[in-house]
Amino acid sequence: xxxxxxxxxxxxxxxxxxxxxxxxxxxxxxxxxxxxxxxxxxxxxxxxxxxxxxxxxxxxxxxxxxxxxxxxxxxxxxxxxxxxxxxxxxxxxxxxxxxxxxxxxxxxxxxxxxxxxxxxxxxxxxxxxxxxxxxxxxxxxxxxxxxxxxxxxxxxxxxxxxxxxxxxxxxxxxxxxxxxxxxxxxxxxxxxxxxxxxxxxxxxxxxxxxxxxxxxxxxxxxxxxxxxxxxxxxxxxxxxxxxxxxxxxxxxxxxxxxxxxxxxxxxxxxxxxxxxxxxxxxxxxxxxxxxxxxxxxxxxxxxxxxxxxxxxxxxxxxxxxxxxxxxxxxxxxxxxx
Numbered sequence: 001x002x003x004x005x006x007x008x009x010x011x012x013x014x015x016x017x018x019x020x021x022x023x024x025x026x027x028x029x030x031x032x033x034x035x036x037x038x039x040x041x042x043x044x045x046x047x048x049x050x051x052x053x054x055x056x057x058x059x060x061x062x063x064x065x066x067x068x069x070x071x072x073x074x075x076x077x078x079x080x081x082x083x084x085x086x087x088x089x090x091x092x093x094x095x096x097x098x099x100x101x102x103x104x105x106x107x108x109x110x111x112x113x114x115x116x117x118x119x120x121x122x123x124x125x126x127x128x129x130x131x132x133x134x135x136x137x138x139x140x141x142x143x144x145x146x147x148x149x150x151x152x153x154x155x156x157x158x159x160x161x162x163x164x165x166x167x168x169x170x171x172x173x174x175x176x177x178x179x180x181x182x183x184x185x186x187x188x189x190x191x192x193x194x195x196x197x198x199x200x201x202x203x204x205x206x207x208x209x210x211x212x213x214x215x216x217x218x219x220x221x222x223x224x225x226x227x228x229x230x231x232x233x234x235x236x237x238x239x240x241x242x243x244x245x246x247x248x249x250x251x252x253x254x255x256x257x258x259x260x261x262x263x264x265x266x267x268x269x270x271x272x273x274x275x276x277x278x279x280x281x282x283x284x285x286x287x288x289x290x291x292x293x294x295x296x297x298x299x300x301x302x303x304x305x306x307x308x309x310x311x312x313x314x315x316x317x318x319x320x321x322x323x324x325x326x327x328x329x330x331x332x333x334x335x336x337x
Contacts, residue, residue, distance in 0.1 A: 042070060063277050063309070077291065077317025078179070081162045084234050085169060101146055102174045102239050106137040107205070107249050108327065114204040115211035116268070118305045123273040124265075125305055128211070131200050135327035138197055138205045141238040141251050142176030142259065142320050143188060149173075151188050160184075161315055175235040176257045176320040182283045182312035185260045185321035193333070196262040197324035199307065202286045206254070207304035208247030215246035215253045215304060225255030226290045227302050235290060246304075250322075254302040257320035258285040258292065265309035282309035289318035 111134045119126045145168035152159050152166070159166045160179035168177070180188075182196075189195050197205070206215050216224050224244035226236045235256055246253045265282040267273065288302020301308070310316060 040070070064281055064311075065276070074181070074311060074314045075161055075179070075316075076314060078161055078315075080291070081179075081317050100174070102141065102144065102237070104143070104147060105140050106325070107140050108135060108137050109133070109201070109205050109248055111135045112209065114207065114209045116200060116203050116207075116305070118303075121303075121305070123271075124267070124275050124278075125307060127268060127270045129268060129270065131204070133200060133204055136197075136201055136324055137327060138201060138250065138324040139194075139322035140249060142256060142322055143185075144174055144238060145169075145177045146173040148177040148180070148188065151191055155187075155191060157184070157187070162317075172235070174237040174239070176238060176252070178235065178257055178317055178320050179315040180260075180319065180321065181315050182260050182310075184315075186262075188321070189323040192323060194323035194325045196260055196321065199261045199263040199284050199286065201324055202253075202259065202261050203304060205248050205250050206246045206287070210247075212247075213303050213305075215250070216244050220300060225252070225288065225302060227255040227288055227300075228290060228292065229300075230255075230290075232290055253287050253304065255288050255290060257287070257289045258308060258316075258318050259287045260285050260319065260321040265307070277309060281311070283312045284309050285319060291318040 111132075113130050113132045115128060116131045117126050117128045119128045148160075149168060151157060160168075160177060162179045163169075186196055208215075212218060214220060214224070220229075221243075222230065223241075225241055226232055238251055238256070241251065241255070244254060245251055261284045263284045264280045265277060265284050266280075267275065267278050285308050286306070288306065292301055292308075310319065
């Protein structure tokens with residue numbers, strides 16, 4: 001018969017390290033890590049580099065259960081934002097003159113077919129297929145801090161969590177508003193007499209009709225978008241990259257911030273991948289950002305066909321939006337004036 005004390009000591013030696021491992025992996029979340037989950041080692045299982053996909057579609061774990069298990073929260077990157085804020089130098093050095101308001105305008109996208117999706121990349125992005133869309137309008141630029149401030153002032157909506165005292169950072173009026181969730185973006189567009197674009201509307205406006213990989217052409221070019229590879233590490237004024245405009249004339253469809261769309265993260269027609277994140281839980285964002293893949297080191301993530309997804313209640317350092325409306329709606333409103 002084994003000695004009771006010896007058995008107790010052996011049990012403690014085995015279970016104590018396991019306890020601390022599980023505590024760190026399954027729920028011990030301090031506020032700093034909850035704001036910036038990329039600092040946590042368990043996130044590196046999926047988010048790894050230097051040129052691998054952010055999420056491997058062939059295996060788990062998957063975003064929703066993993067993020068729930070580790071309680072990453074719904075405000076992502078806030079601590080990083082305030083660290084970066086101490087290094088910023090103002091709008092005048094980011095492609096726009098201080099005090100000059102860049103006016104938003106809408107661009108008409110003509111009816112017709114375009115190529116959507118791709119086959120040679122992550123399984124959730126395919127298959128490559130043809131989509132027909134009627135005429136519609138879409139914002140040329142991201143919605144900026146200036147415009148969102150007007151919305152906040154007029155509606156009493158709670159400002160983004162990175163604003164201090166209900167105001168955006170001085171000198172950043174012409175930068176895209178960030179830390180807005182899907183509900184914020186939807187309500188802003190409705191308030192402005194518009195709506196969020198669908199995934200297809202966003203991709204056609206960014207990609208054109210020839211199935212290009214980037215808004216400007218078939219390969220990545222420096223100085224065409226505010227993405228991590230450029231080393232800017234913050235948002236830039238929405239007019240800084242005219243060389244990176246899409247075939248239809250949109251700015252920042254490959255950088256600055258990802259943009260919310262109206263669609264759930266669902267498979268395209270013909271996609272047979274049993275992806276656990278497909279369903280009506282996550283909303284799709286498009287476009288790439290200055291921040292994403294900077295810490296995850298997941299390679300290029302700003303192709304015109306790339307799609308990411310977040311819970312609609314998520315406020316993120318990399319999430320902004322632009323609005324759209326149907327051509328028929330625009331014509332009706334024009335006739336009523």
